[in-house]
Amino acid sequence: MAMAINLGYFIKESAVNFRRNWVMSLGAVITIYLSLLLVGVSMATGFIVSDVVQSVEDKVSIQIFLKDGAATEDVEALQAWLLGDGMVDTVNYVSKEEALERFKEEYAASPEMIENIRENPLPASLDVTLKDPREVQAMVDKIIVNDLFLKVCDRPDDPEQSLKYGQEIVERLFAFTRIIRYIGVVFVAMLAVVSLIFINNTIRLAIYSRRKEIGIMRLVGASNWFIRAPFLLEGVMQSLIGAALAIITVMGIQAALLPWLRDTLPFLPVDLTGSAMLQMSLVLVVAGIIIGLIGSGLALRRYLKV
């Protein structure tokens, strides 16, 4: 009962403070909003990019091109050797005909390329997928010195040319996401500091404008936390409003941008799952509460004597 009265009282007090210093409060809300928005956007981007990286990784395989007329038993021996390796997941033999079929499918949109093909110029190949795509380079290094490989590959003079793999794409994506993440962290940290300063200031003004009430509360024996609670709540409320706005904005951006991204990059699985959004929202709310508590807590320590 007493708690219920208190909660109503605290919320009322915080709301009154908010109205009194609405310019400052608005400043605090906006800075928190911006910093949390940045956190939200970089998290959402992170989710999308890591999905993309994952899918690219899944596609990363090593193609070993075989020379025409390579002895079947040699190819089979190489296949067996590959399968015997711990890093290898699957090995798939693609014949010349199959390779041509694939080629035709891929370039169905430009028939002139297919028309010009007289005899099948494509080599047969072994498609090797790995258990961990990050080990591509290590596996390639192993294959390239293998005698069987050198015997059946289509360019024994330059073995490197007989292999195709997507190591570079993966590395670039990783580097890209790493840079994005660092920039994001720096910006978020700076904005978080600005938010703290703003909250600190609004709470300081709130304390100042209520110094008479606070004096009387102290006088008649209001407990320390009773005096502090409305100010803490005010800081948290400001941050929560900022967090809510940030979440709404991220959702808006997602709704507007994802369909467009999907159209422009049809070959990438650009998507943001509901659980990813939920995770991001939770992070923003918790971060907001923490910023609010620290900001108003600092102001209370400096400006409110109880």
Place this chain on the structure above:
Amino acid sequence: MISMRGVEKYYAPDAPALAEVNVEIEAGEFVFLVGHSGSGKSTFIRLLQRELLPTKGQIIVAGQDVVRLKNWKVPYLRRNIGCVFQDFKLLPNKTAYENVAFALEVIGRSKHVIRTQVPEVLRLVGLEDKTESYPDELSGGEQQRVSIARAFVNRPPILLADEPTGNLDPATSLGIMSLFNRINKTGTTVLVATHDREMVDSMRKRVIALESGHIIRDQHRGVYGYGD
């Protein structure tokens, strides 16, 4: 109810605000604390409220060791001490009723308690007709009555008043003093710091006189002092 032993308070190292103060005030006593400005009256009061800590000595108020009291317990000490000041310290945007109710609200009393105790204490101080008036609609004496009502609404065992009649004319002051007397009759210990000579002389209560931080006289049924 109030006990000070060997209390000293220095703001600056060479000039004591209070020195060698030994005072025992029993429950239900009415005591005047007199002295010039700067004699240490306010320091005395603020030590009892634990607004200040003494440099040396022991202070017991309402059974609690004020010096050793933990910070978070200070509010609970203050609930035992009603305080009245020269400048009333009322909230201008609240009515008389709301000003008194505020004191109960912020220590978490229920609405039911507030609705019964506030009108009762406003009747006690003679303001039953002015409950909805704002402080600027009230005279100085009425404002001081509101502030006494606020100090007393929680029925504290101790009432401290720091120059309660400092801003009031003699007739009004008399009314305030008789109100303190009435509150004292309910068993409340009352300590009034004042330099209102006539008041002290007419009431014939215990008088503790301070000068330069020292107690120079502690007299039952006393008067303000000899010519100065």
